[in-house]
Each structure stands twice: as C-alpha cells, then as structure tokens.
Amino acid sequence: FECLRGALLEMGVILNTTSRDEHVGFIERYIRVIKERSRCSFNTVPFKKMTTRMVIELASRVVFWLNAFPPADGISKTLSPRTIVTGRVLNHDRHCQYEFGEYVQTHEEHDNSMTTRTIGALAMRPTGNNQGSYYFLSLDSGRIINRIRATKMPMPNEVIDRVHRMARQQKANPGLEFLDRNHQP
DSSP states (O other): OGGGHHHHHHTTOOOOOOOTTOOOHHHHHHHHHHHHHHHHHHTTSSOSSOOHHHHHHHHHHHHHHHTTSOOTTSSOSSSOHHHHHHOOOOOHHHHSSOOTTOEEEEEOOOOSSSSOOEEEEEEEEEOOOTTOOEEEEETTTOOEEEESOEEEOOOOHHHHHHHHHHHHHTTOOSSOOOOOTTSOO
C-alpha cells in the first residue's frame, strides 16, 4: 500500500502502514465485534453445525449491519458507512423482513402448470438493493439464491436434519469456528 501514499495524501488521507505481524488496535477490536455478533446469531438458530456457505453469509450479514448504522466516532453523525459509500439508505420494511437462519418458502417463477411454485430455503441476509431482495440458502441445492419474495414458515425438524446432513458432508465442526485463509484458528 506504500505506493498509494502520495495519491491518498492529495485526497487528505494519511496512510498508516504496518509491518508483518504488527497489530492495529481498532482493527483487532472490529474483528472481535464481528466474532461476538456472529456467535450471538449462531446461538439463535437451531443448528448445531452450519455449512461453510452459512458461516460466510453469517459473517457477511454481521458486517452488513455494522456498516448500516453511523458509528459514534465516525465521520458523520447521521450517515452510515454504507450510505456514504453506496448512497443507499436502508428501509426497515424492506430490509428487515427475515432473521438469519429463518425457514421460508421462496416464491419461484411459475406458469399455470402443476410445477413447484416455492422451494424451501433459509434466510441469510438482505442484498442491500433498493427493492429489498434477500439472499437465501436453498435447501435443495445448498447454494445461495437471491429472491424478492418469500413466506415465513415454522422450522420443521426435517430442515434442521437437512442442514446437519449438508454440514456433515462438508465435514463441518460443531459450533462456530473462526479460521484464517490457511484454515488456522
């Protein structure tokens, strides 16, 4: 990042680079907040194990919501970091419809035939677009899908079993484990 020092200084940004293995206090604190909030969300879902994709979406959800509100020591008292960067303001009615891991039936494209009109999925997080779309984990494919409409349903035991089966296939550990890019705790 040293090569950016001059360009950033022209924009009024002072670059503070660190050496290898040097810790930056406020970054360490931010990581700790992400881990704490991820653990809180994990403890609200009925799953003992989660798929890799669910853990990634959980962390993304936490960061999404951390950036959705102005920090007390931020550059603006009224604008969130997300709003400053994207220019978009979140709307409670559109972006707060589902909780992480909530079971839903997503509404799929259909015609007047007898084909399936919904699929079982788990709510992950809002996409952040103006329309209020959400990311869901499809219980059929195990992939993330983006949908605008879904119906909340009670969580059946079959869904919990399905998530545990998918996690077992991925050799997921029980609980929530934080690893670096080299898979080290």
